[in-house]
Amino acid sequence: MKLTFSPGSPFARKVRIAAIELGLIDKIELVAASVAPTQPNEAYSHDISPLRKLPALILDDGHVIVDSYVIVEYLDELAGHRLIPVSGPARWQVKSEHSMIQGMTDAMLLCRYEVGVRPKELLWQKWVDDQWDRAWQGLTRFEKHPDILTRPLDVAQIALVCTLGYADFRFPDCGWRKAFPNLDAFHEKMLQRPSVKISVPPKG
C-alpha cells in the first residue's frame, strides 16, 4: 500500500500513528505529495483524488481510499478493530469526538491557509478569528472532558494529539499549553509512545 504524505499534515500523521500502533506500518510506503490551495496538481487530481487532499491510501490493487478517518477505519479493520469500537455507545462516542476534533483541525488548517497562503490584501481577519475560535472552543471542551484523556488508545485520542502537534507546528505562540493544562499532560503522555514521538512535525 502507498500513503500520500506530508510530514506537516496532521491528517497524514493520524494515519501514520494508527498504522504504527496497529502494526501495519511496514506494509505502507509513505509517498511525498505536493497539494495546496491554488496550486493545481493534475496528476494527483486525476490519479488519486479530485479533491487534491492528502492523505490517500492507494491499495495494491489500485483502489484508492480517501480521508484520514476512513483510512484509519480501513486499517483498523485489517488489524482486528483496535482503535474504533465496533458497536454500542462507545463507538458513537469515539466517532463523534473524532468528528469534532477533525473539525477543529480543519478550522486550524483554514486559518493557516488564510494567513499563510491567501494574498495579504485579501485577508479576512474576522473570518480567521472565527475559525480559530472554533478550534479553541473545541480544545476548551476536551480540557474539561477527562474521559478522552485517560481511556485506552483510540482514533479520537490520536486525532487530538495530532491537532495539538499541528498547533505547535503552525501556531507556536498560541499558548494552548498554558490555557489547557490537562491537554498538556495528555500530550506529554502520548509523546511517550514511539508512534507519536517519531511523527512530530518538523520545526518551522
Ligand SMILES: N[C@@H](CCC(=O)N[C@@H](CS)C(=O)NCC(=O)O)C(=O)O
Ligand atoms: N478530511 C480530510 C482533510 C485532508 C486535508 O485537508 N489535507 C490537507 C493537508 S493537511 C490538504 O491536502 N490540503 C490541500 C488543499 O486543501 O489544497 C482528511 O481527514 O483526510
